[in-house]
Structures are given as structure tokens and as C-alpha cells.
Amino acid sequence: MEQSTSKIIGEPMNRVDGPAKVTGRAEYAGDHQVEGGIAEGFIVEAPAAPGKIVALDVADAEAADGVVSVLTYKTVPQQKPYGSPEDEGRFTQSHAVLENDRVRHFGEPVALVVAETLEQARYAASLVRVEIETEEGVFNALDHKDQAEKPDSVDGLDEVDTQDGDFETQFSQSTHKLEVSYLTGAQHASAMEPHVTVAQWDGETLIVHMAIQIVASAVSAYANTLGIDEANVRIISPFTGGGFGSKLGVHNEAILAALAAKQCGKAVRVAQTRRNLFANGPHRSRHLQELKLGADASGKLRAVRHSSLASMARNYPFAEAPASPTRASYAADAIHTFHRMVKADIPKVDSMRAPGEAIGTLTYETAIDELAEMCGVDPVEFRILNEPTQDPTSGHAFADRRLLDCIRTGAAKFGWSGRVKPGSRMAGRKLVGRGMAVAIRPNTLSPAQAEVKLAADGRLVARLDMTDIGTGTYTILTQIAAETLSMPASQVLVQLGDSRFPETAGSGGSFGASSSGSALLDACAKLKSALSERLTESGVSANAFAMKDGRVLANGKRIELADLIGAEGLSADGAVDPDNHAKGQADYSYGVQFAEVEVDADTGEIRVRRLLGVFDAGRILNRKTARSQLMGGMIFGIGGALLEESLMDDRFGSFMTRDFAEYHIAVNRDVPDLEVHILDGYSEHSNPLGSKGIGELGICGAGPAIANAVHEATGVRVRKFPVHMEDLL
Ligand code: MOS
Structure with missing residues (x-):
């Protein structure tokens, strides 16, 4: 029995x-208490860069009430040089801080003031005087296209570039041709919990309570940077208050806390303030994406070319791959994808919420919508027509691709009834439009x-x-x-x-x-x-x-x-x-997003009215937490389409939007009627659980569905994200 x-x-x-x-009761890193108390560190940021520190006067800060120590490049012990070439990638490389008199980017720490209280540290930090002799820097890749290089690798993909089929021939013989370029803005992950570390030393052992996404590589980064044995690094991180990629690796506050704890002989907490992390946290680079698409008279794709240009922070090897979804979304006779980077004197560029696909589907799925319109084919039908039978780039079989199920289910649930003439649907003084887009994200x-x-x-x-x-x-x-x-x-x-x-x-x-x-x-x-x-x-x-x-x-x-x-x-x-697992197979998670927006006919104000997603991520491990993650992703999609952007002052390489008054994240008022549907599934090739990745899937496709709806509402094709009301007037 x-x-x-x-x-x-x-x-x-x-x-x-x-x-x-x-x-x-859940102890986040910043909550950690230590017997004997914790001293508080406050970062002094470089007021200009790149360049050389020519004056650094900390005497007043050192004399201020409660100050325990002031760390500068003159006082901290030697670290392994930042981003040494022999290091294996950005998560384990040396993250040296206060390394020498060089300043790499605006806002980089030039000192850390440690005091008994945070208020004392912050006040004393204001007394530090620093002077930088600046040099000409590279801040905007668009101004330095001649310096574009093929990166050694791009995030999450085997190949930096792909060239399948004869693009030039297929494109020139296409009946319908689209050539468009898009700009997408820089973004910061902006997790609710800022980056924070509490460090203490027990003899030779460094004990760290930190907000982190990956513990093991952070151990390596500490050991590598400080020149200590990995066995002498203990990281404790039971709860992290949001990461979105910004906490995959260690950042300045983490190394500063360890150095300060050593120098002060007691536990030290360093938390980046919200303003700090727009200079000392990582960000998503702004991108130029150029697309050339060709289709035959019936709407069959013949030629696809997607190239991307962005900045990479010097000595921090990360390149986002916006052309990633383009490799596997649709069948075409030729698909070419390229990624180029310009090394820049800017804060770290790193993974952020669906690196590649978030901004890659934003542009590709918008261009596909435009091409479908040129072909006179409904966007849902266009996608069904171009559904591939195998991965068009690698030629591998797809592991469990159920994109068409998602599309058909979504169209039915949303009540998709085809396109109307752009600008023709009104509700009072509101122009109403609908749009859709596909979500695709590699499963690993x-x-x-x-x-x-x-x-x-x-x-x-x-x-x-x-x-x-x-x-x-x-x-x-x-x-x-x-x-x-x-x-x-x-x-x-x-x-x-x-x-x-x-x-x-x-x-x-x-x-x-x-x-x-x-x-x-x-x-x-x-x-x-x-x-x-x-x-x-x-x-x-x-x-x-x-x-x-x-x-x-x-x-x-x-x-x-x-x-x-x-x-x-x-x-x-x-x-x-x-x-x-999934050997020789193209393994992705899938989804579709349908959006309805209204645009004020007088002011151009855009409001999302409905957003509906249908997703296939194999076996769902918990329907509630899965739904929450997908919902959060879709909400970021709203932000990516309409709100989130970190603006840089290209004269100085400084981000100007450094708080939530300036950096706009979708709030409840921006989130409409939002529906999440998840297909039942089991992806037997992916892993022993039969599950697929879900965390970043909901982001993909949400932005372009909204942009496509904005087009139907207004007739305007915006090729710069986020879309602002003034772009529609
Ligand atoms: Mo994700 S952007 O790899 O946390």
C-alpha cells in the first residue's frame, strides 16, 4: 500500500x-548589531572625473565630533589593482577603492569618514576638501563611435555577434523594408534596500553582513581585492531587500567597510545613501540600437539586422546584449546581430533586470509591430506567421517552446480584435490604443x-x-x-x-x-x-x-x-x-503581453489602462510567488516604456537624477488593471524540476506592448525610451 x-x-x-x-524580525544587512557597537562610515564622493586628486584635506573632518577615522588613498593598505586583467570577470575581480590618486568616474569615493554616529560621519564628510585635476573623459558612447570595440563577451550569450544567412541579398530583395534606430536611456536598479555592508574582523577573518545576490563570488572578490585567503572571508546574507542585478557583485561600500573595520579595529557599517548609489551602484547603460528588417509581400521575414552600441565602464567587463531576443524570436532567411561597446569614464555598467531582453524586446518588438503594419498583417498574425520551427540562429531544437500557446491564450483573454487605424479610437478627450509584444528570455x-x-x-x-x-x-x-x-x-x-x-x-x-x-x-x-x-x-x-x-x-x-x-x-x-541538461537545445522562457493605453489628446499624457501577460515558464514552483514576480516585471515594463531614466550630464559624466523625485519608478497610480496568466507546464529538458526562469520574464515584452499601443492611440512611432508626453505632441 x-x-x-x-x-x-x-x-x-x-x-x-x-x-x-x-x-x-528578518535581519537585513543594515540591521545587524554587533556587541561593542558599530561605527558608521560615510562616503565622500569625487566632485569631478576622470582625473587626479591634487589636494585632499581631511584635517577638519578628523577633528570633528565623534570621528573615529578618515580613510583616504594615503591611509588604506595596498589592494590588488582594480580590474586586473588576469581576474576572471567582474564579480570576482579586484574592486579596490581609495586605491591611489586617480579618480575613475564622477562620484567615486575619495574618502570614507568613520564616526560613532551616522550624523557625525555625514557632517564630518562635508568638511573634507578635495580638488581634482580633470582630464578629458569619455561619457557618451554616441560621441565616440570611432572608439567602439567588439567586447570579449556579452552577458548571457555564447557569441557576441552572429551572422546567419545572406543579409544584404535578403534585405535588398525584400518587399517591405524598415530601417530604424532607437535610443534607450540609462537606468538604475533602485532596489528598496540600498547597498549596505557591516564588516568586522575576528583576527585574520573578515566577517561581513551584506546585501548581495551571489555569496560565493563576493567571497572571491573580497579575497582577491584584499589579498587574503577565501577561507578567511565569511559572508552572511540571509535577506536582501531587492537586487535587480545591482547586487550580483560587490560594490564600493562593501570594500570600504572591510578596510574601515580593519583601520578602526571595530565593526563598521557603510550604507550607500540613495544619492550615492546613482554613482556608486551599477547602472544599465544607455544604448543606440539600429534595426534593419525586411519582409516579403505576405509578411514573411526575410532579413533581420540588429546592432547595439553602448558604454562599458573602463576595467569592468560587462556588455549587455540587446540583440539577444532577436536571435530566437522569429524565423528569417538571414539574421545578423552585433554588439559594440565604448570604454567610458563612467560608474559601473552592469546587469539590470533582464539585461539584453528588457531593452532588446523594447526595440525589436516595436520594430516588428511597425513592419507588420507596413505588410498589412495583424501583429498577432505576423508573429504566428513567423514562428520558427527550430532556433533560427543556432539551428538547435527548441526545448519546449510554447510561444504560440501564449499568444493565442493572450489574444483570447485580452479580447484582441485586430488593429484599428492609428488615432481613430477616442474615449472623450482620450486617444485609446492597443498593442502587443512577445516576451522571450533564455533559460539557464x-x-x-x-x-x-x-x-x-x-x-x-x-x-x-x-x-x-x-x-x-x-x-x-x-x-x-x-x-x-x-x-x-x-x-x-x-x-x-x-x-x-x-x-x-x-x-x-x-x-x-x-x-x-x-x-x-x-x-x-x-x-x-x-x-x-x-x-x-x-x-x-x-x-x-x-x-x-x-x-x-x-x-x-x-x-x-x-x-x-x-x-x-x-x-x-x-x-x-x-x-x-538541455544539451544542444535552445532553452527559453516565453510570454506575450497585451496593453491598452490612453493618451490625453490635449496634453499627451500617457496612462496605461490594461496590461495582460501570459507566460510559459515550465513547471511553476509556487503560483503566488511566481505571479508576484511576473507582476513586478510587468510593472518595470511600464517604467521602462514610460518612466525610468537616469540622465547624465555629458559635460561631466555625472548622473543628474539621483533620487526618487527625479528617477521615476512606476507607483500604484501608474499601474492599471494588470492580469498575469501562467500556463501549466513541465519543461523536462531544462532541469530536474522541470521549471524555467521566471524572474525577468515579465519585464520582457511589457514595454513594447505599451509603445505599440501608444502608436495605435496616436499614430506616433516613438524611437526613444522612455516615451514622454512631449514626444507625442
Ligand atoms: Mo539579474 S539583472 O542577473 O539580477
Whole structure:
């Protein structure tokens, strides 16, 4: 007789960490307390760059009330040079700060004032006098196109450029041709919790409480920068208050806190202020994207060329890949994609919320809409007509592509009834338009490990260095363990975010849940086998069993766990190896977005009225947290289309929009009737869980659906994002 195993994975379970978060018991990095107190660091930013510090007077700051120490390049110990060529990538490279008298970018720290209180540190920081002898810098890639280089790699893709088919011939023979270029603005992730680190030294060991998405690479970055052994770095990060890519790696405040703690001989907290992080947090570069599309008379795509140009921060190797979705969205006789970067004297450019696709679908899906219109084909039909049977770029089979299901479901749920003549649909003084776009995002798996330990009282502890950045990691991992071991979720304790726990690739690239979840699944399956063996040894042979209240229920019998596993309990390790999955297949998550907007006929004010998304991300691990993530992504899509932009003063390389009064994020008033639908699925090739990445999927396609709706409302094709009301007048 088999015990029934209850289905827990997929259930819309409430967040297991919800009560801790809403009651303030969840300890975020900045909340951490240390016996003996914590000194507070405040960053002094460079008022100009690039250049050389020619005067730096900290005497008044040092003499101010409560000041413990002032760190400058003259006082901090030597670090490994920033971004040394032999370093392996941006997350583990040296992130040296206050390195020497050079200033790389506007706002870079030139000093850290440490005081007993934050107020004292901030006041003393205002007393530091610094003078920079500036040199000519590169701030805007568009002004330095002659310096454009092919980057060594682009984020998340195997190839920087691709050239499949004969573009020139296909384009010249196309009936309908579109040549357009787009500008997309710079953006900052703007997580609710700013970047913050509390550092202390215990002898040779550095102990760090920090807001971070990936623990293991942060350990390497510390060790590399400070020239210490990785074994002497301990990072603790049980909760992170949003990352969106900005906390994938360590940033200035993290290294400053470690240096300051050493210099002061006590724990030091350095939090970037909201203003700091528009210079000392990473950002998404502004991009120029050029598209050339050709189709035959029936609307079949023949030629696609998508090239991207952006700035890369000097000595920080990251290049976004906006032409990524273009490689796999539609079939065409020729598809060429190019990425070029200009090295610039600007703050770090890094991954931000769906790097590549967020701004890549914004332009490509807008251009596709325009081409469909030229061809006289409905945009939904156009996409169905150009659906590929295999990955058009790699030629690989698609692992579980259900884009057409998404499109058809979305069209039905939204009530898509075809296009109207642009500018022809009015509701009072509002012009109303509808639009749609496709969402596509590569699905990847990263190496991960996990350990589980079952105690005789029936409680399971699962440990991974995985992070929960607000996404629901604790909850989905709890569900995976509980279901695999047929035990109540309340008996599972998931512990995350400690560099002493088994290594994962953390939260990023939408691979976090699938990767860490698969490792945990493996650990739990191994524990289950071990428990089965113990059952067999004790004379109870069972194919299936369940656990509850410290007992195993098998074959109608109840056996005390303590009798099976003893006081020492039972442990198991698990892992997932990406090499064993989706080999030779093109693996993506999919979706479609439909939008309805209204545009004030007199002022041009744009309001989104409806946004509806349908997504296919394989097996859904928790319908509630998945829906929340998709919804958050769609809301960012609204921001990407209409609101979010970091404006740089190109004379100085300084961001001018440095708070939420200037940097506009979609708020409730901007979020309309918003519907999220998720297809049921199981993606057997992707990973042992059958799930696909969901974290960044909701972003993709939301912006262009809105832009396409704005076009239908007004007849205006805007090729600069975000779209502002004045662009429509
Ligand atoms: Mo993501 S932008 O890889 O956190």
C-alpha cells in the first residue's frame, strides 16, 4: 500500500519568511548589531572625473565630533589593482577603492569618514576638501563611435555577434523594408534596500553582513581585492531587500567597510545613501540600437539586422546584449546581430533586470509591430506567421517552446480584435490604443549544491548559500523539500545566504530557483533513499512513505524516526550539473503581453489602462510567488516604456537624477488593471524540476506592448525610451 504523497510544489503557499519580514524580525544587512557597537562610515564622493586628486584635506573632518577615522588613498593598505586583467570577470575581480590618486568616474569615493554616529560621519564628510585635476573623459558612447570595440563577451550569450544567412541579398530583395534606430536611456536598479555592508574582523577573518545576490563570488572578490585567503572571508546574507542585478557583485561600500573595520579595529557599517548609489551602484547603460528588417509581400521575414552600441565602464567587463531576443524570436532567411561597446569614464555598467531582453524586446518588438503594419498583417498574425520551427540562429531544437500557446491564450483573454487605424479610437478627450509584444528570455541552469539534515524529531534543515532577494526562495525551497520527503512544510527549515553553506550561483539571470531548487531536490532524493534503506534494514520494505511528527508512516505502520536514524540524524548532499541538461537545445522562457493605453489628446499624457501577460515558464514552483514576480516585471515594463531614466550630464559624466523625485519608478497610480496568466507546464529538458526562469520574464515584452499601443492611440512611432508626453505632441 502506498502512502499518498501530497503535492506541495506549485501550491500558492504563503511566504515562509513573511511573518519575520512584516514583524521586523528578518535581519537585513543594515540591521545587524554587533556587541561593542558599530561605527558608521560615510562616503565622500569625487566632485569631478576622470582625473587626479591634487589636494585632499581631511584635517577638519578628523577633528570633528565623534570621528573615529578618515580613510583616504594615503591611509588604506595596498589592494590588488582594480580590474586586473588576469581576474576572471567582474564579480570576482579586484574592486579596490581609495586605491591611489586617480579618480575613475564622477562620484567615486575619495574618502570614507568613520564616526560613532551616522550624523557625525555625514557632517564630518562635508568638511573634507578635495580638488581634482580633470582630464578629458569619455561619457557618451554616441560621441565616440570611432572608439567602439567588439567586447570579449556579452552577458548571457555564447557569441557576441552572429551572422546567419545572406543579409544584404535578403534585405535588398525584400518587399517591405524598415530601417530604424532607437535610443534607450540609462537606468538604475533602485532596489528598496540600498547597498549596505557591516564588516568586522575576528583576527585574520573578515566577517561581513551584506546585501548581495551571489555569496560565493563576493567571497572571491573580497579575497582577491584584499589579498587574503577565501577561507578567511565569511559572508552572511540571509535577506536582501531587492537586487535587480545591482547586487550580483560587490560594490564600493562593501570594500570600504572591510578596510574601515580593519583601520578602526571595530565593526563598521557603510550604507550607500540613495544619492550615492546613482554613482556608486551599477547602472544599465544607455544604448543606440539600429534595426534593419525586411519582409516579403505576405509578411514573411526575410532579413533581420540588429546592432547595439553602448558604454562599458573602463576595467569592468560587462556588455549587455540587446540583440539577444532577436536571435530566437522569429524565423528569417538571414539574421545578423552585433554588439559594440565604448570604454567610458563612467560608474559601473552592469546587469539590470533582464539585461539584453528588457531593452532588446523594447526595440525589436516595436520594430516588428511597425513592419507588420507596413505588410498589412495583424501583429498577432505576423508573429504566428513567423514562428520558427527550430532556433533560427543556432539551428538547435527548441526545448519546449510554447510561444504560440501564449499568444493565442493572450489574444483570447485580452479580447484582441485586430488593429484599428492609428488615432481613430477616442474615449472623450482620450486617444485609446492597443498593442502587443512577445516576451522571450533564455533559460539557464547554474551549478549548485545543497545539504539537508533530518533530525530525529522529524525536522529537516536545508542549507545552501543561495539568497532570497525578495523573490520567495525560502518558500519554494521549503516546498521542494517538503514534497520530496513527503513531510509537512512546517517541519522544514531552509537556511540561506551564508558562505559556509554549500555553494550555489545565487540569485541572478533568472536561474536561481531552478538551480538551487534542483540541487535541493537531489539532496532530498538522496536523503529519501537513505531513509528507505534504513526502513528496509528495519524490516519495513516500502516504495513510498511519509513523515510526520517524528514518525515515518510506511505500509500502514508508524515507525519512530529516532529508531531509524538515531540521535545523530541523517544527512545528505545534493548537486545539479548544468552539463547534464538541455544539451544542444535552445532553452527559453516565453510570454506575450497585451496593453491598452490612453493618451490625453490635449496634453499627451500617457496612462496605461490594461496590461495582460501570459507566460510559459515550465513547471511553476509556487503560483503566488511566481505571479508576484511576473507582476513586478510587468510593472518595470511600464517604467521602462514610460518612466525610468537616469540622465547624465555629458559635460561631466555625472548622473543628474539621483533620487526618487527625479528617477521615476512606476507607483500604484501608474499601474492599471494588470492580469498575469501562467500556463501549466513541465519543461523536462531544462532541469530536474522541470521549471524555467521566471524572474525577468515579465519585464520582457511589457514595454513594447505599451509603445505599440501608444502608436495605435496616436499614430506616433516613438524611437526613444522612455516615451514622454512631449514626444507625442
Ligand atoms: Mo539579474 S539583472 O542577473 O539580477
